[in-house]
Amino acid sequence: MGRSPCCSKVGMNRGAWTAMEDKILTSYIKVHGEGKWRNLPKRAGLKRCGKSCRLRWLNYLRPDIKRGNISRDEEELIVRLHKLLGNRWSLIAGRLPGRTDNEIKNYWNTTLGKKTTKTHSSENSPPPPPPPNEPNPSNSTTKTQVIRTKATKCTKALVPLIHPPPADHDQDYSSPSIDPLEPQDDHDDDHHQNFLQETCNYEPANFLNAAIFNNEDAKVDSGFDNIMWLGQDHSLLQECWTTDSCADHLDSLTFLLDSEEWP
DNA sequence: AACTGTGTCAACCGCCTCTAT
DNA sequence: CATAGAGGCGGTTGACACAGT
Known part of the structure; x- marks a missing residue:
């Protein structure tokens, strides 16, 4: 038994949001606040999945969102954070006020990913052998080491x-x-x-x-x-x-x- | 003008984690 | 402690726009 879907897909709108749907969602959240996404569509009168509402709000409708025109500084920060964190888009987005994880992910996949691949291939060809003392469990890739993180209580480092x-x-x-x-x-x-x-x-x-x-x-x-x-x-x-x-x-x-x- | 290839990005999907019971 | 529900996340898809031929 798999888990039940987040909402029935029957009778739901899918695809691009209309201006009217945006308006309904925005005004509902302005009045009632974020959260309770699963109940939100019913209460707001939207024929959308709760997840879809959440995504639309977080990635598009939120008032504090900056869209487009990613500056050079932001770009550099994204690259550095990606080196540090890997594809942890939400974490990276958290360091860039007004940017969403989806936007950064898209920007990386369409622009930065290619740029950095190019840079790496021109700079590191052939890639240098790893230092002998480097802990390298896989030894199968020259990819940047991604720091995998797991939540534990930590107050000092x-x-x-x-x-x-x-x-x-x-x-x-x-x-x-x-x-x-x-x-x-x-x-x-x-x-x-x-x-x-x-x-x-x-x-x-x-x-x-x-x-x-x-x-x-x-x-x-x-x-x-x-x-x-x-x-x-x-x-x-x-x-x-x-x-x-x-x-x-x-x-x-x-x-x-x-x-x-x-x- | 018509067709094709490529790039962009909003939205969806499914899995994972967290939290309440 | 176990379980279910809700939220969150990253990967992927598909529609659209634009450039090149």
């Missing part, structure tokens, strides 16, 4: 600013043996350094994978409570992340993309 001594690279970074969130002892510094050494090997990508973006959408969206930076002497520099400024912080992390260690 560490970014190393130094290059530590080489470490054993046969570890599974995706399942750190030390939980960065659980104090190992009374000394935060030790705790965080252990975490870095055991899970990240001081590789920014590994670090992000293991520490920050394991934290997933919810945390990236909501912002970290704070983030700590390791100085030369392993002293901890702390910087607050807030919900409102998370985009800027995430953007600032793109320095890692320019890092030599970035895969």
Whole structure:
């Protein structure tokens, strides 16, 4: 038994929305607010699936939406975020005020994807062999490593600013043996350094994978409570992340993309 | 002018995750 | 804890516009 469809498709309008449907949906949401999408069509008197209403509102009718004319800055940010996050369009869109995931996805598929493929093929032909110490489970592709993220409680993260001594690279970074969130002892510094050494090997990508973006959408969206930076002497520099400024912080992390260690 | 190829983008589909019960 | 419903997401499709022949 599969799950029941979100709505009956019989007697429903499909395809492009008419101006009248847009008007009905817009005025209904203005009065009643977003949400309850499944009931919305019935209440608003629309012959549309609830999902369709939601999509129409989010991607087209919402008042704060910017459409078209993606600036150079936005383009660069999309490219960088895509390197970081992969096809996580909603996350990427969250960093670009007024842009929707659908628009960014379309823009990528039609424009940026081709551009970056071109750039890569001209810059990296043939692609350089991966460094021997790079954890590369598949070894089957030269694609940019996409950081897969999974939601876990994370309120602190560490970014190393130094290059530590080489470490054993046969570890599974995706399942750190030390939980960065659980104090190992009374000394935060030790705790965080252990975490870095055991899970990240001081590789920014590994670090992000293991520490920050394991934290997933919810945390990236909501912002970290704070983030700590390791100085030369392993002293901890702390910087607050807030919900409102998370985009800027995430953007600032793109320095890692320019890092030599970035895969 | 007619046809064909290509690009763009709104909308749909199905799966996954979250949340309430 | 298990389950079902609702929302959210990414991949894909198809209609339309435009350029080239």
